[in-house]
Structures are given as structure tokens and as C-alpha cells.
Amino acid sequence: MSEANIELIAPSQMRRNWLMLWRQMPLSFRIGSLILVVHLLVAVTGPFWAPYGYSQMGAGPPLSGMSLAHPFGVDQLGRDVFSRVVRGSWIVISLSLAGTLLGMLIGAIVGLLSGYVGGWIDEIVQRVLEALISIPFLVLALIAIAAAGPEYSGNPVLLVLVVALVYAPRIARMARTAAIDIATRDYVTVARLRGEKAWSVMCWELLPNATGVLLVEFALRAGYAPVLIGSLGFLGFGLRPPTPEWGLMISENRALLIVCPSTVLGPGLALASLVVGLNLFTEGLARVLGRTVKLGTQ
Amino acid sequence: MTMLALEVSGLSVSYRQGLGWRQVVEDVSFSVRCGEVLGLVGESGCGKSTVALQLLGFRHGGLRTDTGTIMLDGIDVLTLDRVGLDRVRGAKVSFVPQNPTTALSPGMRIGEQVDEILVAHDLPTGDRARELFGLVGLPDDAAFLRRYPHQLSGGQQQRVCIAMALACEPSFVVLDEPTTGLDVTTQEQIVDLLVDLRARLDMSMLYVTHDLGLLSQIADRIGVMYAGHMVELAPTAQLFSEPRHPYTRGLIAALPRLDEDRRTIKPLRGLLQRDSLPKGCPFAPRCDFALTRCFDEAQVLRHAGHGHQAACWRLAEMPPAAAPAAEELPAEPDHCATPPLLTVASLIVRYGHGVRAFTALGSVSLTIGKGETVALVGESGSGKSTLARAIAGMVAPTAGHIHLTEAELSPLVKARSPSQRRLIQYIFQNPDASLNPRATIGRSLSRQLDFFFPDRSANAMEQITAALAEVRLDAAYASSYPDQLSGGERQRVAIARALIAQPELLLCDEVLSALDVSVQASILQLLQRLKSELGIAMLFISHDLAVVRMLADRVYVLFRGEVMEFGPREAVFSPPFHPYTQSLLEAVPVPLKKRKPARQRTVTSVDIGTGCVYAGRCAAEIPAICGATPPPWRETQDGLAIRCHHTLEDLLKRESGLSRGGLEKS
Numbered sequence: 001m002s003e004a005n006i007e008l009i010a011p012s013q014m015r016r017n018w019l020m021l022w023r024q025m026p027l028s029f030r031i032g033s034l035i036l037v038v039h040l041l042v043a044v045t046g047p048f049w050a051p052y053g054y055s056q057m058g059a060g061p062p063l064s065g066m067s068l069a070h071p072f073g074v075d076q077l078g079r080d081v082f083s084r085v086v087r088g089s090w091i092v093i094s095l096s097l098a099g100t101l102l103g104m105l106i107g108a109i110v111g112l113l114s115g116y117v118g119g120w121i122d123e124i125v126q127r128v129l130e131a132l133i134s135i136p137f138l139v140l141a142l143i144a145i146a147a148a149g150p151e152y153s154g155n156p157v158l159l160v161l162v163v164a165l166v167y168a169p170r171i172a173r174m175a176r177t178a179a180i181d182i183a184t185r186d187y188v189t190v191a192r193l194r195g196e197k198a199w200s201v202m203c204w205e206l207l208p209n210a211t212g213v214l215l216v217e218f219a220l221r222a223g224y225a226p227v228l229i230g231s232l233g234f235l236g237f238g239l240r241p242p243t244p245e246w247g248l249m250i251s252e253n254r255a256l257l258i259v260c261p262s263t264v265l266g267p268g269l270a271l272a273s274l275v276v277g278l279n280l281f282t283e284g285l286a287r288v289l290g291r292t293v294k295l296g297t298q
Numbered sequence: 299m300t301m302l303a304l305e306v307s308g309l310s311v312s313y314r315q316g317l318g319w320r321q322v323v324e325d326v327s328f329s330v331r332c333g334e335v336l337g338l339v340g341e342s343g344c345g346k347s348t349v350a351l352q353l354l355g356f357r358h359g360g361l362r363t364d365t366g367t368i369m370l371d372g373i374d375v376l377t378l379d380r381v382g383l384d385r386v387r388g389a390k391v392s393f394v395p396q397n398p399t400t401a402l403s404p405g406m407r408i409g410e411q412v413d414e415i416l417v418a419h420d421l422p423t424g425d426r427a428r429e430l431f432g433l434v435g436l437p438d439d440a441a442f443l444r445r446y447p448h449q450l451s452g453g454q455q456q457r458v459c460i461a462m463a464l465a466c467e468p469s470f471v472v473l474d475e476p477t478t479g480l481d482v483t484t485q486e487q488i489v490d491l492l493v494d495l496r497a498r499l500d501m502s503m504l505y506v507t508h509d510l511g512l513l514s515q516i517a518d519r520i521g522v523m524y525a526g527h528m529v530e531l532a533p534t535a536q537l538f539s540e541p542r543h544p545y546t547r548g549l550i551a552a553l554p555r556l557d558e559d560r561r562t563i564k565p566l567r568g569l570l571q572r573d574s575l576p577k578g579c580p581f582a583p584r585c586d587f588a589l590t591r592c593f594d595e596a597q598v599l600r601h602a603g604h605g606h607q608a609a610c611w612r613l614a615e616m617p618p619a620a621a622p623a624a625e626e627l628p629a630e631p632d633h634c635a636t637p638p639l640l641t642v643a644s645l646i647v648r649y650g651h652g653v654r655a656f657t658a659l660g661s662v663s664l665t666i667g668k669g670e671t672v673a674l675v676g677e678s679g680s681g682k683s684t685l686a687r688a689i690a691g692m693v694a695p696t697a698g699h700i701h702l703t704e705a706e707l708s709p710l711v712k713a714r715s716p717s718q719r720r721l722i723q724y725i726f727q728n729p730d731a732s733l734n735p736r737a738t739i740g741r742s743l744s745r746q747l748d749f750f751f752p753d754r755s756a757n758a759m760e761q762i763t764a765a766l767a768e769v770r771l772d773a774a775y776a777s778s779y780p781d782q783l784s785g786g787e788r789q790r791v792a793i794a795r796a797l798i799a800q801p802e803l804l805l806c807d808e809v810l811s812a813l814d815v816s817v818q819a820s821i822l823q824l825l826q827r828l829k830s831e832l833g834i835a836m837l838f839i840s841h842d843l844a845v846v847r848m849l850a851d852r853v854y855v856l857f858r859g860e861v862m863e864f865g866p867r868e869a870v871f872s873p874p875f876h877p878y879t880q881s882l883l884e885a886v887p888v889p890l891k892k893r894k895p896a897r898q899r900t901v902t903s904v905d906i907g908t909g910c911v912y913a914g915r916c917a918a919e920i921p922a923i924c925g926a927t928p929p930p931w932r933e934t935q936d937g938l939a940i941r942c943h944h945t946l947e948d949l950l951k952r953e954s955g956l957s958r959g960g961l962e963k964s
């Protein structure tokens with residue numbers, strides 16, 4: 001077993017192996033994961049060391065610009081923008097991940113099953129997916145929020161559901177293509193000849209072999225989720241103030257862009273670096289997976 | 299001394315692997331005289347393609363030429379730069395690849411593709427493309443030149459590739475498995491074409507293949523490679539009659555041959571383990587003659603007769619190769635007494651609907667007795683796999699019935715009972731695709747158990763071990779993944795997966811064709827054992843008649859979805875033959891048989907459905923009758939049935955020509 005093997009190797013040797021593996025990774029993967037690690041660290045530990053509370057007013061003179069004490073300045077209400085960005089980090093990240101994960105789950109199941117089963121079921125599913133995809137995602141999100149009604153606006157669960165709704169059809173389409181490809185392999189035929197139900201074929205044969213595709217798709221979608229959530233926040237359909245969600249912050253401070261640009265730049269930079277990090281990571285991941293897949297078939 | 303067209307000396311090539319380099323070709327030297335065809339043979343991964351590509355100066359970042367020179371027309375190909383290479387490629391040396399489908403650009407008309415090469419070498423285009431197409435036996439009308447690659451058959455595509463290789467009149471052509479993807483009859487035509495071209499154009503060729511039988515038809519000399527080393531180099535006839543190196547002897551003994559009624563073959567022992575090669579003779583771990591000295595002392599080619607070299611220091615001590623002793627054949631069980639296991643009655647399968655419908659099977663009837671091995675032969679597209687799929691329930695027949703013992707099988711597998719599904723197991727051609735790459739071998743097997751024996755899963759591990767032992771794999775394989783196994787091992791696992799269900803009928807669809815000769819031999823031996831020990835019935839689909847002759851009890855010959863001939867093995871393989879069976883048999887390369895050119899086949903379009911489906915390609919066709927009236931079945935006492943307008947006596951007369959130059963040993 002592989003676990004046993006790992007124990008047999010001396011720790012220093014293991015460290016060297018990891019180091020070698022790291023060196024072999026594409027540059028984009030390495031930079032991307034470094035950025036992500038920083039973001040995750042901030043998200044997890046931020047609440048413990050951020051100098052001010054996220055709604056703590058009077059942290060400094062309102063609209064004072066950048067300074068050592070307030071790297072991103074102070075907003076209209078006298079709140080320290082840096083602390084707000086740091087404390088908002090986990091909200092943005094966890095909402096993005098939760099939404100993408102849910103979208104992935106639904107999309108993968110629908111896509112894989114529909115691709116495998118085929119026939120008229122697939123035909124119908126495909127039409128529905130196409131219809132959903134043809135609506136621009138922000139419009140789709142707004143329609144969904146409007147449909148949910150005002151009593152749910154600002155609810156984080158709604159936001160997660162909306163992200164999932166936007167992503168599921170796109171992920172389903174990818175998963176369906178993968179399923180159609182995998183379904184032609186003989187091992188799937190063996191399972192079918194054995195009389196396996198579509199659901200278990202999906203779990204045992206399709207899903208494990210689609211992980212590469214799905215993983216890349218997940219990282220790609222997760223990379224845009226903060227933008228989607230931010231856009232909704234910016235338009236006022238996201239979380240409610242005083243939540244330190246970055247898009248919302250940009251929106252609140254946008255009138256002050258001329259007076260005190262750092263209050264917009266701070267959350268903007270945070271958002272941009274997260275998205276860039278995720279994208280670099282995804283790009284590298286796709287290359288790594290692509291390469292190992294190729295090596296495996298040789 | 300005649301002129302050398304090519305001289306390779308001391309060639310070593312490495313591929314990048316992980317952080318280091320792995321040598322895959324080691325100190326290979328050979329030469330090709332002008333007008334000579336050198337065959338290069340060896341199992342998959344022995345480095346023969348690597349050598350072939352080096353002749354064209356093929357380079358990329360993951361490949362490194364360590365030492366050696368390749369002299370072509372006084373130029374060392376390995377020292378040329380890009381520009382120099384571009385000038386040499388095509389003009390002096392050209393390449394015919396294995397897979398014509400990927401070699402031709404799909405979006406470009408074939409005529410333009412030929413012109414493109416001419417333009418690249420500053421040659422006038424004009425009518426050259428038509429001329430070339432005529433040369434390789436393709437229609438040379440303007441309409442044909444304007445076709446796209448996908449509008450051609452595999453054989454035609456390969457002819458286009460050959461035409462492209464000949465475009466600039468190179469003096470040397472490298473062919474890497476040019477016929478491997480094609481069926482026997484097409485392969486025969488391509489080989490004919492090459493023999494003919496060579497005589498007319500006085501070209502030298504390097505012909506790379508894993509098919510030793512094929513090389514006997516075209517090569518003047520043969521080089522045998524093993525694990526990156528050239529282990530034997532000899533004139534063709536001598537290689538077959540007096541192989542000297544133990545590996546070559548093993549290869550020849552493992553070759554199923556149509557000209558010998560052997561029912562056993564001796565596969566090579568063990569497997570090529572590239573990661574643990576000894577520093578001496580690479581073949582030592584598998585060699586029957588190996589001594590300690592073999593493991594330490596590197597072997598170089600040494601003199602072994604006139605124009606014959608082999609890399610083994612024990613050559614002199616070895617006895618001359620004896621033909622493998624014909625082992626006692628297991629008594630043939632009598633299958634006729636018991637009621638048949640499987641009956642297929644007037645099965646018709648059509649794909650598609652309406653005007654585009656295509657009849658893959660037109661009224662096929664077939665029976666398989668308990669424990670009987672029935673072979674299905676025919677060229678590609680004749681409907682062999684369709685029949686197996688219909689029996690397995692993967693495609694629903696348009697008409698007809700299939701009975702397993704007494705009970706009728708539902709057309710689709712979903713509607714069949716679990717025990718019916720269990721009793722029929724399918725084994726696929728390509729072992730790479732038949733195992734789930736993300737599941738361990740143990741899982742793949744236990745899934746079958748969970749399904750077919752839900753109440754007996756407690757001792758699953760024991761049953762898995764037993765099934766693996768049945769295919770001669772040890773229990774440790776249960777925890778490995780398919781990509782850690784070789785092709786042959788994967789095929790064994792696929793067989794074990796079928797066996798663990800305790801089936802009565804195995805549907806084996808070309809299970810050997812994706813494997814190397816030596817691996818093929820061991821799987822074939824395994825199937826023979828299953829047949830005699832477990833008494834499992836098989837429907838064995840193959841285009842390899844030599845293998846069929848070794849394994850089958852009865853044979854069905856299929857052409858365009860219709861049975862042309864069937865009967866006991868010996869009756870099918872001896873006269874009288876159906877004209878189609880005869881053409882199949884003539885197409886098989888038999889080592890050392892003097893080849894005769896393939897019969898000229900004038901393919902006229904026929905109205906399928908009115909007369910004999912073979913009319914239009916048949917050499918014995920009776921003009922007005924065959925195309926119009928369906929031929930009758932003619933039967934002999936020993937159970938042979940032939941469907942033809944000729945009487946059996948007539949057919950027998952035709953045969954005499956074949957048996958003299960054909961199947962008899964020369």
C-alpha cells in the first residue's frame with residue numbers, strides 16, 4: 001500500500017520529494033497557490049489580528065487617506081477599511097466556495113447522468129441548460145433574487161443558491177461532454193452489461209474518471225464567484241451593510257473615489273488578487289492534470 | 299560490395315523520464331543496401347519506432363541522441379540543422395506512418411495535400427499528383443483528387459500517404475507499421491503495392507512492424523530488436539529457418555502459423571521488464587540458456603553464418619532450433635450430442651433509419667454448443683462485432699431470435715434476468731479501455747461479485763484471488779491500478795473479470811489484436827486452457843486465421859453481414875473453400891511461402907439483396923447468375939456448408955491451384 005511506503009521513507013527524503021514536486025509544477029500554479037495561501041491565511045486568522053472591528057466607527061478621522069495605521073484609509077463612517085477588508089475575506093471566500101460547490105454538485109450529477117443516459121431525457125436537459133446559459137449570468141442572478149422576494153434579500157443562503165444556479169448549467173454542460181466521452185469506454189459497457197443502474201455507473205465509473213475535468217472546472221468557476229458576489233453586492237442585491245463584503249464596500253465608497261481612492265482600491269485590490277490567484281492556480285492545475293493524464297496513457 | 303543506401307552506426311537514443319533520461323535505443327548499428335528492404339521487428343516499446351524516426355532526424359525536447367551517426371547519401375542526418383533536414387526529408391528520405399487518418403490533414407483535399415509537398419520542395423505540381431495516384435493504384439480522375447480524407451477507406455488513405463511519401467522520388471522510404479490498422483485483405487493489397495513499387499522504382503526501405511509473418515513477405519533482411527538492442531540481423535529466409543538468438547527463436551515458436559496444424563504454441567517466458575534490465579544481455583531474465591555471465595557481459599552482434607549476426611555469446615553451444623514439439627492434443631469433446639447453449643436464428647440488425655439505414659447483419663443463424671469454441675472470421679465491417687453485441691444485448695436486432703439454452707433472450711440487456719446477464723460475458727479488443735483506470739483491479743473484480751452473487755460477497759477476497767490465479771496473476775495485483783499493468787496483464791484481468799461471474803459463454807471480440815506476438819501467444823494459451831479445463835463456450839471473433847485455426851472447434855465466415863461458409867474447423871481450412879474464404883486464406887502471410895500477387899479485384903457496384911453479396915469481388919463469379927439470384931447452401935457429410943452457385947465439385951477443382959502454392963508447406 002502507498003501509505004506503508006511513505007512511512008518507510010525518511011522524513012528528510014520526503015521533504016526533498018515534495019520540494020522536487022513543487023519545482024516541477026508550472027510557474028502559474030506556484031504563483032497562484034502562493035496567492036491563494038495568503039488569502040486563506042488572512043481569511044482564517046484575520047479576525048484575530050485585524051486592528052479594528054468591521055463595524056467599529058471612529059477608528060480614525062473619516063476619509064483620511066492612506067497611512068501606516070490605516071493602510072487602506074478610513075471610510076465616511078470612520079471605519080478602518082483595511083480591517084474591514086481583512087474581516088470580509090472569509091465571507092467572500094466561503095460564500096464563493098459554498099456556491100461553487102453546490103453548483104458543482106448539481107451540475108456534475110445532472111450533466112453526467114444526462115450524458116450517460118442520452119436519448120430524449122438528454123435532449124430535454126440540454127435544451128434547458130442552453131436556455132439557462134444563454135441568459136447573461138448577472139441577469140439570471142437578478143431574476144432569481146427578484147423571484148425569491150424581498151424578505152430574503154441580503155440572506156447569505158440565497159446568495160449561495162444564486163451562485164449555484166448560475167454555475168450549475170455551465171458545469172453540467174462540461175460534465176455532459178465528459179460523460180459522453182467516458183461512456184464510450186469499454187469498462188462502462190461492462191457495467192451496463194452487468195445491469196448497473198445509471199446512478200451507480202455515474203458514481204463508480206463516470207465520476208472518478210471525470211475528476212480531472214471537474215476539478216479544473218471547479219477552480220475556474222470558483223475564480224469568478226467572488227466577482228459575481230461582488231457585482232451583486234455592488235448593485236445592492238447582495239449582502240446587507242454593514243457586512244464587510246468587498247463588492248458592497250466598493251459600492252458604498254464609490255462616491256468617494258476622488259476624495260479618498262484607497263477606500264475603493266483596498267477591497268478592489270483584494271478582490272482582484274483573489275481572482276488572479278485562483279485563475280493562475282486553475283491554469284496551472286489544468287496543465288498539471290493534462291500532463292499526468294498524458295503520461296498515464298503512454 | 300554494393301552501394302549502401304543507409305548506414306546507421308552506434309545509435310543510442312534517450313527519452314526524458316521524470317528528472318532523468320532513460321536510454322531506449324542502445325548502440326544500434328545496421329545498414330541497408332540500395333534497393334533493399336530491411337525489416338525491423340520487435341515487441342511494443344522495444345524502440346523500433348524511435349530508430350525509424352531518427353532516420354528522418356526527428357527531434358524534440360524530450361528526446362536526446364546520445365551517440366551514433368546515420369549516413370544517408372553521404373550526409374549524417376543527425377548533424378543537420380532544421381533547414382538541412384527540411385531539404386532532406388521528403389526528397390531523400392520519406393515516411394509512411396501507421397495511422398493514415400491522423401497523418402492526413404482532415405480539412406484539405408487529398409490532391410492539394412500532395413501538391414503542398416511538391417511546392418515545399420520547389421517542384422512543379424502540374425499533373426504530378428494524378429501521376430502519383432495512378433502509381434499507387436488510386437483513381438486519378440480530377441473528382442477523386444478533390445476528395446477529403448474522410449471520404450476514403452483506410453486502405454485508400456494509406457495509399458495517399460504512400461503517394462505523398464513518393465512525391466519527391468526519395469531514394470529511401472521509412473514505413474512504421476503501415477498496415478497495422480488495416481484488415482487482412484487491405485493489408486495484402488498494400489504489401490503488394492509496396493513490393494511492386496520497389497521493383498519499379500528501385501527504392502530502399504526500412505519496414506518497421508511487430509508482425510514477423512508479414513515481414514517474410516516483403517523484407518530481404520530482418521533486424522530483430524529487443525529492449526533497445528539489435529539482437530539479430532539475418533536474411534529473411536535464414537531467420538525463419540535458422541533463428542540463432544534465443545529471443546528470435548522464441549518469437550518464431552510463438553507465431554501462430556496457418557501452414558501448420560499445430561494446436562499449441564510456446565509463448566516466451568516472462569515479460570519485458572524495462573526497469574530492471576541486467577547490465578549484460580537484456581534478454582537474460584527470460585532466456586532459457588542464460589548463465590551468470592549473460593547478466594554481466596554486454597552482448598554485441600557477432601558472426602553467426604553468412605550475412606547473419608546475433609548478439610549472444612553462447613551461439614556456438616546452442617543446438618539448432620528444433621521445431622517446438624507438437625504436444626499431445628487434448629481430446630476434443632463432442633459438442634453435437636448436447637443441446638446447443640446458444641442459438642441465433644435469422645438475426646437481422648440494421649443501423650439507422652429510413653433511406654440511410656444500413657444492414658449490418660442480414661439474416662444470420664448460428665449455434666454454439668456447450669463448451670464449444672466457435673470462431674467468427676471476416677474482414678473489418680463484415681458485422682462480426684455487431685453479432686456479438688446483439689448476443690450481449692448491446693444492440694437490439696431488427697428481427698430474429700436469440701435463445702440461451704431454452705429461454706429466449708430479450709433484445710436489450712436491461713430486460714434480461716441477472717442470471718442471463720451473468721452467463722454471457724464480453725471481453726473487448728482494447729485492454730486499455732476495458733478497465734476503469736480509477737479503480738483497483740480488486741475493485742473491478744469485486745463489483746462483478748457484488749452484482750452477480752450479492753449473498754456471497756463475504757469471501758470476496760478469496761474469489762478474487764482465485765480468479766486472478768485462473769489467469770496466472772498473483773493476488774498482489776488486486777491492489778494495483780490498470781496503468782501499472784502491461785497490455786497483456788490488463789487483458790488477463792479483463793478475462794478474470796469475466797470468469798469471476800462464472801459464465802457459460804465468453805464473447806471474445808478481437809481480444810488478441812491489440813497485443814504483441816509474444817503476449818498474444820500467452821493469452822491464446824490461457825484461452826485454450828480455459829476451454830479445456832473449465833469447459834466454457836466461446837464466440838471467438840478474429841481476423842487472424844492462424845489463431846482461429848488453433849483455437850476454434852467450428853468456424854463461421856462472414857461477409858457483409860451474411861454467413862458465407864460454416865463448418866468444423868478442419869473442414870473450413872481444407873478444400874473445398876468458399877471463394878471468399880479462399881481469398882482470406884490467400885491473404886494471410888505465411889512465412890517463407892512464395893507470395894503471389896493478390897487477385898485483381900474489380901469492385902463493381904452491386905445491388906445488395908438480389909444475388910450473392912460477394913458478387914462483384916468474387917474471382918469465381920458466374921456473370922449473369924451470381925449478381926441476380928441468391929446462391930444455395932451446399933453441404934458435405936462432415937458438416938461443412940458453403941453458400942455459392944458453384945457446386946462443391948467445381949469449387950474443389952478451383953482449389954487445387956491454391957493448395958499447391960498455398961497452404962501446403964513449401
Ligand SMILES: Nc1ncnc2c1ncn2[C@@H]1O[C@H](COP(=O)(O)OP(=O)(O)OP(=O)(O)O)[C@@H](O)[C@H]1O
Nearest residue numbers: 313314322341342343344345346347348349360508
Ligand atoms: N515521447 C516519449 N517520451 C518518453 N518515452 C517515450 C516517448 N516515446 C516513446 N517512449 C518510450 O520509448 C520506448 C520505445 O518506444 P518506441 O515507440 O520506439 O517503441 P516501438 O518498438 O515502436 O513500439 P510499438 O510496437 O508499440 O510501436 C518505449 O519504452 C516508450 O515508452
Ligand code: SF4
Nearest residue numbers: 579582585588592610
Ligand atoms: S547472452 Fe545469454 S541470456 Fe543473452 S540470449 Fe545469449 S544465452 Fe540468453
Ligand code: SF4
Nearest residue numbers: 910913916924942943
Ligand atoms: S455465388 Fe457467385 S459471387 Fe457468390 S461466392 Fe459463389 S461464385 Fe462468387
Ligand SMILES: [Mg+2]
Nearest residue numbers: 346347474475
Ligand atoms: Mg511503434
